Amino acid sequence: MKKTQEINKITGLYKIVGGLVATVVLIMGTFSVTYAREATGKCTQVSIPEADDDINSIGADMPYIRFDSCEAKLGGGAELKSSYTWDLEEIASQASNQTYINLPSEGAYAEWTIDTCGNGVTMRFTMPDTVDGMGQDGSVDVYVNGSKVKNIDLTSYYMWQYMDGSPKDAPGEGTACFAFDEVHFLLQERLESGDRIRIQSSGAYGLTYGVDFIEIEEVEEPIKQPKNSYSVADYGAIADDGEDDYVAIKACVAAADKDGKNVYIPAGTYHINQIWSLEAKDMTITGAGIWYTNIQFTNDKAQSGGIAGVGNGKINNIEFCNMYINSNLRSRYEEQAIYKCFMGTYGDDTYIHDIWEEHFECGFWIADYEQPVDYTENLRIANCRIRNNFADGVNFCQGTSNSVVYNCSIRNNGDDGLAVWNNDYLKVKDSKNNRFCYNTIDLTWRAGAIAIYGGDGHEIYNNYIRDSFMASGIHLNTTFSGYKFTNTQNIHFANNIIISSGTSNESWGNELGAVDVIGNVKNITFDNTYIYNAQHDGVRVGDNVTKIVFNDLYIYGAGVDGKRPDKISVAHRGAAVMNFGGNAMVTVNKMYLRNIANTNVNFLIKEEGIQLNDQIEEGNIGYQIPPYPNAEALEEENVEPLVVDGVDVSPDNCEIPDIVVIDVKWEPEIVAEGDSIVFSAVITNQGNCATPVGTINGAQFQVDGVCVVWSDTDKTSIKPGESVTITANSGPVGTDVWSAELGEHEITVWVNDTARYGESDMENNKLSKKMNVLTVEEKTQLESGDSQMTENTTENVNSEKSEESDNNIDSKRYDFLGVLVVIIIIIIIIVGVAIIYRQKHSS
16 A cells, blocks of 8 residues: 555664755846856755746756657657557557667667757656566667777666556556656766767667657766765775775764764765664765766665664754665565655754665655654755656655645656645644645656645746656645645645646556645645646646636647546546536636547536536637646647547446445454454445446555555445455455454454445445454453353343342331331320310310
8 A cells, every 4th residue: 555654773773664056046036047066055045946938947857858759760660659548558658758768689779860968868668577576687889970889787676566556566367557767977078069879770680679758968077075074984884895984984973973073975886775764863875976976785684775864863954965775675565665865853943955866665745754753844855856766756645745846857756746745643733835846747657746735835836847757737635644734724735747647547546637636635726737638637636626726727738548448437528628527616717728539528427516617618629738847849749639529428427436445353252462363345326327347446444544454355345335345354464353452452444445436425434443452361251251141141040030029028018117117106196185175175
C-alpha cells in the first residue's frame, strides 16, 4: 500500500515507512536565474519569485537543451516507436512525447544536428530487463561528425518495476513501469552549433536499445575548495579508490562543525556503505559540481543508504550543494526500503541546491518520526535534478512547513513528483505554507506529478507538468491518514501547465483526471490552469469535495486516448469535467474548451453542486502545446482537430454501486497477546448497481491506523442490497494474520480502499471497532470462568428460583404480621384515649 509507514529508530536515524549554483534575483515582479560557481552560505539569501501569469515563465530554467526523438535522423534499421493511445504494454507510452527511437541491431543509429554548444550530454534510454528482475549491462557508441568518440556503458539494473497495485521487482504480474533510465557523460571536445552527434548500437551483448532524447549543456571547470573550509581528503577520503569513505567524511564534518568551518568534497567518486547520519549547524557542505563530485552509496539492502538529518537539535541552517548522488538500491522492499537520498529533518533555514540525485527510494522525504519531534522549517530545495527514483521525488511530511521546492527538474519518479502529506503521527502539528513553484515535473509513472493531501496555505504555481504515465498531473485526495483538509482555509494553485496527463487505467485500475480532486477535500482555488491533451478526463471530481473553485480553466484536448474505461465509473470517453458522484461542490468560472472527445462535453453523473459559469466551447479545432522548457520546439506540438466518431451515452440516470461496511470481525473473539488474528468484514452494496464483474472487492484492515493485513481475492459481483463477507488473505509482510499486541486497539476496515471501481460515495467505506487484547493469563482466567459458569448455570438458576420463592413467602408473611401489629397498636391507642376521656368527665 502506498505511503503506509513503519516507524522505528535505527542507529540514531529515522526509519521512514511510509553543477551549478543558481542565484535567484527578483526584479520588478519577474525573475532570472544566474548560474554562479560558489555556495551562498545562507538560505536566507535565496529569493523565491511570486506567481507570474505570463505563460512563458512556467517551468524550470535549466542549463541544458533537449533534443527529442522526433528531431533525429534515423539510419541502420533504427525506427521511431510511438503510442498515442497510452497502451500500457507499449514502451513508447512512457517516453517523452510518447515516441522513442528503437535500435534493434548493430549499426542502428539516431543522429541530431545541434544548434547549441556544450560538452555535457544526458541520454534517456531503454534496454531489456532479465527474468529475475536484476537487470543486465550493455553499451552504445557515441559519434561526433561521423567519428566515434566514446563508448557509453549502460545498465538496466535500476530499471523496471512491475505494478499490480504495489510494485514488484521481477517480470510477472502487473504493468511494466520504469522502462527508461538516464546516463550522463562528458565529451573531451566541446560540441559546436552545427555539429552532428550520433547514438549508435554496436550490437553489444546482442541487446535491443532505445533512445528517448538527449540533452546537451555547457559544463564549466570544477569548483575549487572555498576559503574557511576543510576538505574530506585531509581526513582520509580518497576519490575513485573503491574503498568506503564514510568514516573520513563523517570525521571532516564533525571537525568543521566543532571549529565553525565548511566542508569541501573534491572531484571524484566517494563510496558510502551505510546511511549518512548528518549532524551540522551553520555550515556549507559543497562538492566540486554536479558533473564532478559523485557520492555513491554502495549498499543494496534496505535501510542502508541515503542522507539522514538526525534532528534532536543537532542540525540547523546548513547548505548542501554541488554534487551528484547515486545509490545501489534495486528494490522498494515491499515499500519498506527506507533508502531516501535526503530523509529525516533539517531544522531551520537549510538550503539544498544544485544536487543531481537518482535511483533512491525517494529523492527527499522530510519528516521526523521520534519524540520529541523536530520540525523542518524554511527549507529551500532549488536548482536540483530529482530523477529516476522508485517513489516520490519530494514529500514534505510530519509538519514540515514554510518550505519550498523551486526551479527543479523532477523526472521519471515512481510516485508523486512533489507532495505535501500532513500526517498526524505522534500528534505533530499540521503542515502549512509550503510552496512548489517554477518546476518541471515530467514522466511521472505513478500517482501524480503534484499531490497535496492536506494542510493550509500552500501555494503551487508556475509548474510545467508533462507526459505522466498512469498518473494525474495534479491530484488532491483524503486517502491517507492525517489531518487531511480539516484545517484548510485555502490552498492556491496558479499558472500551471499540464500536458498528456491523467489516465484511463492506473496501477490499481483507477481512472484519473489530469486534475483529480476526490474525497473530503475543501477550500481549493485554481487560477489559470492549462490542460492539454488530457489522456482521459480533464478535471475529475467526486465524493464530498467542497468549495473547489477554478478561475480561467483551459482544457484543450480531453479523452485523447480514445478509451471508454468503466472500472470505477460509468463507461465514457474523456470529458472536460467529470463528476462520478457524491456531494461535490465545485465552481468553474470561465472554461475554454477545444477537442473534447466526449460528445456530452462534460460528464456529470450528479449535476447538483457543479456550477459551470461561462463555458466557452471553441470546437474541435487545432492548437499549439506550450513547448517543453529548454527544448527545441517540435512540429508535433501543433495538435490537429480531433475527429470524434459516434455519440456518447448521456450521464443522466447512471447507475453506480455504493459499498459500505456493516461489521468487522476477528477470530478468536477473545484475544490475548501473541494470538494470530484473522480479520473479516461484512460489506453490503447500498447503491443502485452491482459491482463490476470480475473486479476485486478489496479491503485493508488497520490496527490503530496502520494497515496490517488486507483482502484482495474476492471477486463477487455484489448486487444492490446484497452482502458478502471478505476475509484477510495477505498483508504488507506477506502474512494474512496480525500478531496481537497487548492493550486496547482500534480496528478499522476500509473497503474498496484502492478504488478498483467507482461508487456514488467513497467516504462511507470505513468502519471501526475497539479491541481489547488481554494477557495470556487474563484470557485463560476469563475462559476458565466462562466454563465454570456454564457448568453451574442450571444449579444456580434453580437455587436462585427457590430462594426467590422462599423470599416471596417470607415477604408475604412479614407483610401480614406487620399490618396486624399496626391494627393492634391503633386499637390500643383508641381504647386508651377513651379511658382517659371518661376519667376526666367523671371527676
